Amino acid sequence: xxxxxxxxxxxxxxxxEQYRDQLQRHLAGGLGDDEFRPLRLQNGxxxxxxxxxxxxxxxxxxxxxxxxxxLAKIARDYDRKQDNQLDMSNPGLSDLASLPSGYAHFTTxxxxxxxxxxxxxxxxxxxLLASVNMHGIQTSGxxxxxxxxxxxxxxxxxxIADPRPFCEILRQWSTLHPEFAFLPRKFKIAVxxxxxxxxxxxxxxxxxxxxxxxxxxxxxxxxxxxGMGRTPVIASTxxxxxxxxxxxxxxxxxxxxxxxxxxxxNLYKARIKILVKAEGxxxxxxxxxxxxxxLEHDGAPHTVSDVELARVSVSFVPPTLSGTTQPVExxxxxxxxxxxxxxxxxxxxxxxxxxxxxxxxxxxxSFKRLGFAPGDATAEQLDVAAELAQxxxxxxxxxxHDQNLVLPWVAAAALPDLWLAARKAGWARSNIRMxxxxxxxxxxxxxxxxxxxxxxxxxxxxxxxxDMDELHDLGEIDLHxxxxxxxxxxxxxxxxGILGVDKDGQEWYQITLGGSDGSTLSGAATPGKVVGxxxxxxxxxxxxxxxxxxxxxxxxxxxxxxxxxxxxxRRVGAEPFKIAANGARISTxxxxxxxxxxxxxx
Numbered sequence: 001x002x003x004x005x006x007x008x009x010x011x012x013x014x015x016x017e018q019y020r021d022q023l024q025r026h027l028a029g030g031l032g033d034d035e036f037r038p039l040r041l042q043n044g045x046x047x048x049x050x051x052x053x054x055x056x057x058x059x060x061x062x063x064x065x066x067x068x069x070x071l072a073k074i075a076r077d078y079d080r081k082q083d084n085q086l087d088m089s090n091p092g093l094s095d096l097a098s099l100p101s102g103y104a105h106f107t108t109x110x111x112x113x114x115x116x117x118x119x120x121x122x123x124x125x126x127x128l129l130a131s132v133n134m135h136g137i138q139t140s141g142x143x144x145x146x147x148x149x150x151x152x153x154x155x156x157x158x159x160i161a162d163p164r165p166f167c168e169i170l171r172q173w174s175t176l177h178p179e180f181a182f183l184p185r186k187f188k189i190a191v192x193x194x195x196x197x198x199x200x201x202x203x204x205x206x207x208x209x210x211x212x213x214x215x216x217x218x219x220x221x222x223x224x225x226x227g228m229g230r231t232p233v234i235a236s237t238x239x240x241x242x243x244x245x246x247x248x249x250x251x252x253x254x255x256x257x258x259x260x261x262x263x264x265x266n267l268y269k270a271r272i273k274i275l276v277k278a279e280g281x282x283x284x285x286x287x288x289x290x291x292x293x294x295l296e297h298d299g300a301p302h303t304v305s306d307v308e309l310a311r312v313s314v315s316f317v318p319p320t321l322s323g324t325t326q327p328v329e330x331x332x333x334x335x336x337x338x339x340x341x342x343x344x345x346x347x348x349x350x351x352x353x354x355x356x357x358x359x360x361x362x363x364x365x366s367f368k369r370l371g372f373a374p375g376d377a378t379a380e381q382l383d384v385a386a387e388l389a390q391x392x393x394x395x396x397x398x399x400x401h402d403q404n405l406v407l408p409w410v411a412a413a414a415l416p417d418l419w420l421a422a423r424k425a426g427w428a429r430s431n432i433r434m435x436x437x438x439x440x441x442x443x444x445x446x447x448x449x450x451x452x453x454x455x456x457x458x459x460x461x462x463x464x465x466x467d468m469d470e471l472h473d474l475g476e477i478d479l480h481x482x483x484x485x486x487x488x489x490x491x492x493x494x495x496x497g498i499l500g501v502d503k504d505g506q507e508w509y510q511i512t513l514g515g516s517d518g519s520t521l522s523g524a525a526t527p528g529k530v531v532g533x534x535x536x537x538x539x540x541x542x543x544x545x546x547x548x549x550x551x552x553x554x555x556x557x558x559x560x561x562x563x564x565x566x567x568x569x570r571r572v573g574a575e576p577f578k579i580a581a582n583g584a585r586i587s588t589x590x591x592x593x594x595x596x597x598x599x600x601x602x
Contacts, residue, residue: 001064001315001396002062002164002312002315002316003315004133008133009133012129012130012133012134013130015043015126015130015135016123016126016129016130016135019039019040019043019122019123019126020123020126020127022040023036023040023119023120023122023123024123026039027120038141040119041140041141042137042138042140042141043126043135043136043137044057044135044136044137044139044140045119045122045136045140046140048115048447048448049444049446049447049448050084050086050096050446051081051086051116051118052084052118052122053113053446054113054114054125054136055107055111055112055113055136056071056112056113056114056129056136056139057111057134057135057136057137057138057139057146058110058111058112058134058146058399059146059147059168060110060147060148060149060163060164060167060168060171060191061110061148061149061151061398061399061400062164062396062397062398063389063396063397063398063399064132064395064396064397065386065387065389065390065395065396066132067132067133067134068382068383068385068386068389068397069382069383069386070128070129070131070132070134071104071112071382072104072379072380072383072386073379074104074114074117074125074128074129075102075103075104075378075379075382076102076379076380078114078118078121079101079102079103079104079114079115079116079117079379080101080102080116080117080118081096081101081116082101083116083118083121084116084118085118099445099446100376100378101115101116102116102378102379103376103377103378103381104376104377104379105373105375105376105442106367106375106376106377106399106400106403106404106405107375107403107488108401108402108403108439108441108488108489108490109145109146109148110148110149110151110399110400110401111146111399112399113442115442115446137175137176138174138175138176141181141186142182142183142184142185142186142187143174143177143180143181143182143183143186143187144174144180144183144187144188144189144255145186145187145188145189146188147167147170147171147189147190147191148188148189148190148191148199148204148401149163149190149191149192149199150163150191150192150193150194150198150199151198151362151398151399151400151401151406151408152353152362152406152408153167153192153193154316154318154356154408155318155355155356155357155362155409156193156194156196156353156356156362157354157355157356158194158195159195159356160193160194160195160211160212160218161193161218162193162313162316163191163192163193163208163210165309165315165316166191166208166210166244166247167191168312168315169248169304169308169309170189170191170251173248173251173302174189179256179259180255180259183255183259183262184258184259184262184263184264184270184271184272185262185267185271185272186271187205187206187258187272188204188206189205189206189207189208189251190203190204190207190208191207191208191209191210192207192208192209192210193209193210196519196520197517197519197525198401198519199401200401200490200493200517200518200519201223201235201518202223202226202234202235202518202525203226203227203490203492203493203518203525204223204226204227204235205224205225205227205235205271205272205273206222206223206235206251206254207222207223207224207226207235208221208222208223208247209221209223210244211241213241217243219241219242219243219244220239220241220242220244220247221237221239221240221241222237222238222242222250222254223236223237223238224236224238224254224272224276224283225272225275225277225283226273226525227271227272227273228487228490228491228492228493228527229268229271229486229487230268230485231273231274231277232487232492233273233276233277234525234526235273236276236284238254238283238284244304244309245303245304245305245306245309246300246303246304247304248303248304249291249294249295249300249301249302249303250287250291252290252294252302253287253291253293256290257287257290258275261279261286262274263275318357319394319395319409321360321394321409321411323411323413324359325357325358325359326358326359327359328358328359328411328412329412330348330361330412330413331413331415331416333416333420343428343430344419346430346468346472347419347428347430348415350430350432350433350434351363351364351365351366351428351432352415359413360409360411361410361411361412361415362406362407362408362410363406363410363415363422364400364404364405364406364432365385365388365397365404365405365406365407365422365427365428366404366427366428366429366430366431366437367403367404367405368404368429368431368436368438368462369426369427369429369462370462370463373440373442373459374403374438374439374440374458375404375440381426385397385405385425388407388418388421388422388425389407391421392407392410392411392414392417392418392421393407393409393410396408396409401517402432402437403439403440404437405427429468430468430472431468431471433476433478433521434471434476434477435461435465435471435474435548436461436462436465436466436471436479438458438461438462438479438480438481439478439479439480439481439489439490439494440455440457440458440480440481440482440489441482441488441489442454442455442483442488443455443481443484443489443500444483444500444507447483447488449484449486450483450484450500451483451485451500451502451507452483452484452500452501452502452507452509452537453483453500453507453537454482454483454489454498454500456537457481457498457500457537457540457541458481460537460541461479461540461541461544464541464544464545474548474552474565475564475565476521476564477495477496477548477564477565477566478493478494478495478515478517478521478522479494479495479496479497479498479544480492480493480494480496480498480515481497481498481499481500482498482499482500483500484499484500485499490517491512491515492512492515492527492528493515493516493517493518493522493525493527493528494515494528495513495514495515495516495522495528495565495566495569496512496513496544496547496565497511497513497515497528498510498511498512498540499511499512501534503534507537508534508535508536508537509534509535509536509537509540510530510534510535511530511531511532511540511543511544511547512527512528512529512531513528513529513531513547513574513577513578514526514528514529514566514570514574521564521566522566523566523570529574531574531577531578531581531582532581532582532585533582535581535585539585542584542585543584543585545584546581546583546584547577547580548565549580550576550577550580551565551568551569551577553576554568554571554572554576555568556568556571
């Protein structure tokens, strides 16, 4: 993990001190709401539907055990619904009682969010974060946001080069960049160094893919203009190969062109994807022209030197671990029941990944279980996660794009002990990449932008598919849920996507099929297509079941191995699934006319 220098630490502490002064002046009436708003947003503080929401930056997803423990303390001591002085007797707040507090939420951008911290206590939280080199800087606003990456960065067997040093260099370059503090809209960058794209780079404003050219030289493929929201767009490749040391100069050119020409007159057309789509080749020409200006006229001021790359890379040397670097056979678990043995073997298959070091493994802890929203962890669970990271993974965990936690440095010999500890904590379900390993945004329960609630839908589907035999029979399926068109739940890229929409003041849901995030499992990145009209909340689980039943009918199996849901969908086309989905709606309307209200009240 990157080790903060004295400068880094002083910078984060001073930022927390500045925020405390700003907050005190605001609470004393010296800074009005309009003046304070940009100051709190620049530190990750939003005012959501019922209470402030804090977004904490987790650069490229890496967390230490010490940081997890501080996040647990914040959840326990500060994320308290009752401290926000809400009138629980107010009919408009009647559904608050069922919403949890005292927890953290892992997001698809590898960040951490808290939903119930009172604003008057927010400076204390910033001090706590600063004590472990954390903050909320640039987790909001029209600036370059948190740099994301592959959760297996530095350990994946298919990796060409470790992207983390470059992510850190990008983070340092973009933090408080004076020219890019007020872009037309927010700007998101993802970096991967592996053959398989586990960072969804095609769906970002800028996606960077490390590769080597025919001469063996390291560089980047540069993709620009991806994004979801109202207009889902797949990023275009504007440079097939850029020498690695020119990445900052080239990104400077990309963001300058966007800053100059991006629309500021229309919030919905302000993202760079709209500019790239509208201008096509002209956008690339503008970037190349600006890049040449930076190289020839400005003297290429941001060229990354070998010395600088080496300085940053030192923080990403694999931790010193006892044991061998030779292949290790994974121990079996004695004295288990037949059922437990099956679950352990499934866990090894789904949750455990190979590693550059053949004596180690990468292990995913599943934060998708009944009774919890996807990505949620209580204070107690965060403490347990810190302990597991300390005991089994050199004190490091990583937040994944899919809202889980990965332990990247697990000894193969320790897998039985880790499985037992993870099972005790409730994180050993072998559902990674399966239907219930779904992505979901907080939705209308918390977000003031949402048209509908995501979490009751996620819970209803999770409850229906608790049978692990059935889940493994269905195989690997990406299910993504968003509460509004902003697509924080990435519904566009799900094999099955669910989007909350508003119809005459009521919550309804569109179903999309065939989306992809660009991974090997999903194939080329593509947005899903809507099947039929919107469905009531009560109909959604029935529709999902009908779609999956159709998959079972049409899938092809050979020697006990069946093609995946997405492969079957692409082979036979969407029409049979669309017919099944709409048929389920008619059936539900006949048998359960009042279920919509019941599901939303659950």
